[in-house]
Amino acid sequence: MNKINKFEMRLSALSENENFARSCAAAFCLPLNPTLDEINDVKTAVSEAVTNCIVHAYNGAADKYIDMSVTAEEGGKLTVTITDSGCGIEDVEKALQPFYTTKSDEERSGMGFTIMSTFMDELLVTSEKGRGTQVSMTKFIRGARNVDSRTDSAAD
Amino acid sequence: MQVKIYNKGIYTIAGLSGELDEYAAKELRRELDEGLTLPSVKKNILFDMGGVSFMDSTGIGVLLGRYKLLKGLGKNMFICNVNAQMDRILRTTGIYTIMQKVSV
Ligand SMILES: Nc1ncnc2c1ncn2[C@@H]1O[C@H](COP(=O)(O)OP(=O)(O)OP(=O)(O)O)[C@@H](O)[C@H]1O
Numbered sequence: 001m002n003k004i005n006k007f008e009m010r011l012s013a014l015s016e017n018e019n020f021a022r023s024c025a026a027a028f029c030l031p032l033n034p035t036l037d038e039i040n041d042v043k044t045a046v047s048e049a050v051t052n053c054i055v056h057a058y059n060g061a062a063d064k065y066i067d068m069s070v071t072a073e074e075g076g077k078l079t080v081t082i083t084d085s086g087c088g089i090e091d092v093e094k095a096l097q098p099f100y101t102t103k104s105d106e107e108r109s110g111m112g113f114t115i116m117s118t119f120m121d122e123l124l125v126t127s128e129k130g131r132g133t134q135v136s137m138t139k140f141i142r143g144a145r146n147v148d149s150r151t152d153s154a155a156d
Numbered sequence: 157m158q159v160k161i162y163n164k165g166i167y168t169i170a171g172l173s174g175e176l177d178e179y180a181a182k183e184l185r186r187e188l189d190e191g192l193t194l195p196s197v198k199k200n201i202l203f204d205m206g207g208v209s210f211m212d213s214t215g216i217g218v219l220l221g222r223y224k225l226l227k228g229l230g231k232n233m234f235i236c237n238v239n240a241q242m243d244r245i246l247r248t249t250g251i252y253t254i255m256q257k258v259s260v
């Protein structure tokens with residue numbers, strides 16, 4: 001059976017925690033042997049999701065929480081789920097469009113979800129108006145396998 | 157984040173370092189808007205990202221915001237020394253079509 005490793009954390013919705021959240025996710029996936037590019041992709045996607053909780057879900061209110069869970073499966077499958085209990089998204093399909101933002105007056109460009117879906121392999125967003133949003137992202141870390149196959153052929 | 161603004165050759169250089177995310181954005185905007193509207197600032201402004209180790213879409217917003225500000229003042233904005241992570245963001249979001257990347 002595939003070994004599954006998991007961690008969960010709860011963070012105050014403060015922007016100073018963004019660095020901590022993305023660094024934790026990156027550190028946790030290290031045993032999967034990611035390439036530097038893969039680590040950066042995970043970091044960036046996590047940063048996008050956490051920023052959205054702080055900026056949109058809670059609109060800057062600091063007494064709220066963000067939940068993050070990360071699972072790493074032996075085959076290289078990494079799943080990051082980020083959940084808030086904020087304002088929710090009225091129309092998820094619309095929110096996922098490039099350049100769609102409800103905060104253009106605050107220098108937002110509406111690229112967060114586009115970055116998440118480009119940098120990860122799968123993106124799933126579920127939301128309920130007034131209740132909150134859950135963003136689940138999966139990435140298949142290939143770095144490990146590349147290293148394995150190289151070792152194999154070297155041994156041949 | 158740290159910001160250093162100085163003149164060199166045809167450019168006024170805005171040298172940034174640190175991680176450009178939501179936490180850093182507010183103070184960064186303030187410093188850039190203050191420093192880049194001084195009379196000594198040249199027509200061409202080069203954002204040197206050599207010290208920036210991380211950026212997300214908040215950084216895109218900051219860059220586009222400065223681009224609009226500078227354009228309104230009749231100035232040109234360029235960007236250089238972008239690391240691989242930032243380059244991927246800038247390519248994914250099409251920012252290079254607005255802000256030219258130069259090598260110095
Ligand atoms: N967790 C969330 N809770 C409530 N609304 C959200 C959440 N995440 C995203 N949204 C909504 O979806 C829109 C698009 O999000 P996206 O991250 O793509 O762009 P943005 O945050 O507006 O801009 P950028 O990420 O480029 O700074 C947001 O403007 C907001 O209306």
Ligand SMILES: [Mg+2]
Nearest residue numbers: 052112113213
């Ligand atoms: Mg966003």
